[in-house]
Amino acid sequence: MIVPAAAQHLQNGVGGRVNNTGVIRFKSDSGQFRNAAPAASLTNNVIEFNGTNNAFTDMAKDPTTATAFGVDASMRIPGLVRYTRDSVAQNVQSRYYTDLEMAGGSPKNIVDGVYVGQRYVITRSGPRTYAGTFTYDGALLQTITSETGLSGNTDRYDNLTILNGPKEVRKFDEVRMSRAFYSDANATMLVKGSLYWGTNSTISAPVTVDSAGMLVTGGGRTMLNADLSINDGEFVATDNADTTTIAAGTTLTVGSNANAKLTLGQNTQLHVLGGYVNSFAPRTNVRFDPTSLVNFDATAPQVIQSTVATNAYGHLRTGRSPKTVNGDVFLVSTLSVNDEDLNVGTSMLSMTTGTAQYTNFTEVIGAMQRDLRGGVPGELYVFNNERTHMRFTVLPQYMTLDVHPTTSPLAYDLTTDVQRKINVRYTGDWTALVRAGYKRGDIPATWLPDVSESLLRFFDAQGPTTSDVRKMLPVPGTSYLRSATVDTRSFGFVEHGLLSSTGVAERRIDNGHDLLMRGNRDVLKAIASGRWSNPATWDEGREPDPKDRVSISGFTVHVGYVRANDNYAILEAYPDTMAIAVTLADVPNTSLLIGYTNTFNTFSLKRTAGVLFTQNRVAPSLVPFTTLDVSAANLDAGLLIYPGASYTVPDLLIGADATVFNGGVLQVGSN
DSSP, X not given: OOOOOBSSOEEEOTTOOEEXXXXXXXXXXXXXXXXXXXXXXXXXXXXXXXXXXXXXEETTSOTTSTTSTTSSGGGOEEEEEEEEOSSSOEEEOOXXXXXXXXXXXXXXXXXXXXXXXXXXXXXSOOOEEEOSEEEEOOSSOEEOOOBOOSSTTBTSBSEEEEOSSOEEEOTTOEEEBSSOEEEOTTOOEEESSEEEOOSSEEEOSOEEEOTTEEEEOOSSEEEEOSOEEESSEEEEEOTTTOEEEEOTTOEEEEOSSTTEEEEEOTTOEEEESSXXXXXXXXXXXXXXXXXXXXXXXXXXXXXXXXXXXXXXXXXXXXXXXXXXXXXXXXXXXXXXEOSSOEEEEEEEEEEOSSOEEEOTTOBEEEEEEEEOTTOOTTOEEEOSBTTOEEEEEEOOSEEEEEEEETOOOTTOOTTTBOOEEEEEEEESOOEEEEEEEEEGGGSOTTOOTTOOGGGOEEEEEOSSSTTSEEEOOOOXXXXXXXXXXXXXXXXEEEEEEEEESXXXXXXXXXXXXXXXXXXXXXOEEBOSSEETTOGGGBTTSSOOOTTOEEEEOSOEEEESSOOTTTXXXXXXXXXXXXOSEEEEOSSTTOEEEEOOBTTBOEEESOOSTTOEEEEOOOOOSOOOOSSOOOXXXXXXXXXXXXXXXXXXXXXXXXXXXXXXXXXXEEEESOO
């Protein structure tokens, strides 16, 4: 039945009861439903407000007291409340409704604190302007009503909250809001249509996207305190610096089909404190803008979701706990490894020409590939740790360093070698400065006493035995650069100025070979005519020290003064213990000239019995040696001691027909 319209107010006293199976219509702009009776006193089909400011109050016109209908959930208004008018705007009261309808052509102003327990219906309504929070709080399944306004708060929720029970966005429906979305732990949600979250949104109950649904974040913070499952549809972080956080104990799962999608737009961030899983094996269902960041930042050990080259991460960051991977991981911008190592196992981490950053002495353990097809010659490209990098003059297409600390490389010798396996793989020829880092833990306790970090140099290792190696020599005129470890955490390094995939064997690393670091003492060989103290004179780019064995063949090496062949003026570092052994070969122009500068004129080999000087050069019978030769010319003298100089050798062996020219003091035997 239709109940006649009330001119002003309906007043339900303490003992009153209203059984409405029809429509109670309030025509007056200020008409009120005043009540003093319990909630059960009202049975309602439809209460219709036609006025601009209709309201539910107590008998004293106060809407906030316990007897006013809709003041809280215990006084929820039963049935349907309809706001309908065709002209002037209506103000929708803040109440707990069961069913709520917006009708008629007039605008609606929907204030903060509107709760709907069952249905929210919009029929031929004028524009709706929301201010504050609109809440769906029913315990049974509720449908979230479409509001599709693209901006502002008109025809678009302001804040939207769901509580108490399951909710659904139906297929083909679209729900938009301006600011925060919130769900409590009981409000699971199924998204089959499109839901556009606002800023600073939080879910506390699982959300499922299905039936080609779409879930789109707003421009601020999204907090996932419950699982988000993308079964069939898409989760989109929009291009507006949105930040989404997956809380600890929570997982964002992308389903095992091509229609389950994840998209991170420009400048967006996904912080993974829980888990992120892509169940679609081809991994082509995700898209990460190059400016986006995925940050795996759990405090417990964490698995990084694999990607493919065509759908790579933009920026990738790890922190706070050890990380592993579940397959190859590709990224196109920057890598940042913090706090603990990233171990890729038998998989691979591949990045392009972006920056790799490491804090707290972390590293990538395993294969790290650089895609250098867009690289720039002269740029520094960091690989597995802060002390392992290459500066290319000729770029390959791809370069991979497969690095495993405390792991024996090919041809490993536990008495001389760093126990760190660095396997080098590449596509395309290259030339580069190469630096390799290592840690104190890579140095075995089995090193021989004379083995030292200060002697470390590179070898190309290609097989299982210690003979399957080739020493990498510095470019003449240059030397290795080294830095020793200072504690158990920090890195030492060895750097060679010019290695390549082609060219001379002593500066070539072949594809698939290990870059071995060995610190033993080899025979130090002269590779240029020059001063003894000049590193460029020697094959290892350093001056001999008291423990070295030295070989001179076909070069003129001078001691104690300056000659024009190199104009090197730095004094010898160990004049009284220059080496442990010296051998002069029987090759033309092989000479060791002992000279002087003022009082700097006394030199000797290590003063220990058994230390040998071997002179094999059969020199011309007459070699001028009364005056220092300061020219740039090579001399063919074997051992020559100028007047005013002194040279001590514990043992001297002169080969057949070889000669020694002595114009100074030659002392044989130790003190």
